[in-house]
């Protein structure tokens with residue numbers, strides 16, 4: 001994917017504040033700190049377009065980005081942030097669920113898991129929703145640079161066991177080395193229906 005332009009469109013918490021449904025869309029979901037913003041920044045080749053700040057307040061909304069004036073990427077609010085007040089945490093489920101249910105242009109969700117964590121209840125809840133709503137899902141294991149190559153298979157076993165997904169369902173990614181970037185782009189292009197229309 002050649003990224004010519006990437007612009008922040010707007011933040012939203014409800015359908016009436018989403019941008020117009022004019023472009024096919026891919027959303028990114030996962031727990032706070034899993035590396036969502038880092039993945040989006042790496043894909044777009046923009047270091048700071050999506051804030052990688054750990055400050056929770058900024059990340060509690062859906063953030064829409066328009067790429068190449070052709071499709072949207074959406075940074076969904078992260079879950080599981082211990083320092084987020086309970087009232088905010090309770091909003092997460094409805095905010096994400098309503099988005100998944102109602103967004104007519106949604107073509108897929110990139111679902112991120114940290115290579116060093118066993119998926120928890122919230123992770124699996126999200127996977128359940130994606131399966132129930134039949135949203136094409138692109139599972140990505142992040143921060144793979146934190147694990148030695150020789151340890152990868154062993155490290156990823158608990159993730160496969162918890163999710164019930166086969167190893168080849170996952171792409172592995174590192175924002176540090178860029179490993180997996182191309183593969184994730186290819187899966188996004190396929191979900192967007194852009195295969196064959198863009199250069200690699």
Ligand SMILES: Nc1nc2c(ncn2[C@@H]2O[C@H](COP(=O)(O)OP(=O)(O)O)[C@@H](O)[C@H]2O)c(=O)[nH]1
Nearest residue numbers: 032033034035036037038052053143174175176
């Ligand atoms: N080593 C390593 N650190 C990462 C990677 N991706 C993200 N991080 C770090 O993990 C923290 C959270 O990343 P961020 O992208 O803000 O996560 P988000 O909360 O899911 O958006 C930051 O300190 C990042 O620098 C990665 O692939 N490798």
Ligand SMILES: [Mg+2]
Nearest residue numbers: 036037051059
């Ligand atoms: Mg973030």
